[in-house]
Amino acid sequence: MSDTPKTKPWSEMTDQEKSDDINRSLERHEKHGTDFGARPPTPQQLAQQTIKVVSATLKAQLLEGGEAMATLYALTQRGLSEKVAFDVMGKAMYCCMFEVTRGGEDRWPQVLVGLREGRTLKEMFPDGLYEDSGTSN
Numbered sequence: 001m002s003d004t005p006k007t008k009p010w011s012e013m014t015d016q017e018k019s020d021d022i023n024r025s026l027e028r029h030e031k032h033g034t035d036f037g038a039r040p041p042t043p044q045q046l047a048q049q050t051i052k053v054v055s056a057t058l059k060a061q062l063l064e065g066g067e068a069m070a071t072l073y074a075l076t077q078r079g080l081s082e083k084v085a086f087d088v089m090g091k092a093m094y095c096c097m098f099e100v101t102r103g104g105e106d107r108w109p110q111v112l113v114g115l116r117e118g119r120t121l122k123e124m125f126p127d128g129l130y131e132d133s134g135t136s137n
Helices: 015-032 043-064 066-077 082-101 108-116
Strands: none
Touching (some): 066 082
């Protein structure tokens, strides 16, 4: 039998139950440490995970319709295949996410408008994205 009691969803817990749950976690970390034996992901694995997140997020936005779908439609009307248009939008979303993680403003809505108006990624992201080495991605 496990020494960890079954808990109900966090949203259904009382303040006391939440406190008890947090304290159990802290005690466990204190006893066993935080090394879970797994290696940190490689840069390539992180890149693959990021691509999956961006793709899934963009697909969800396209299913909702709205601005993302209007942008995809505009890009395909200019002659891009759906696959290439999706790739351009995915790269734009990645650039926006990168800016936000660096403390910048979320420009995603403006970038969608820019893509519909025919602006290129290079125009909207003139500095590009750089790794620590200074080389462009």
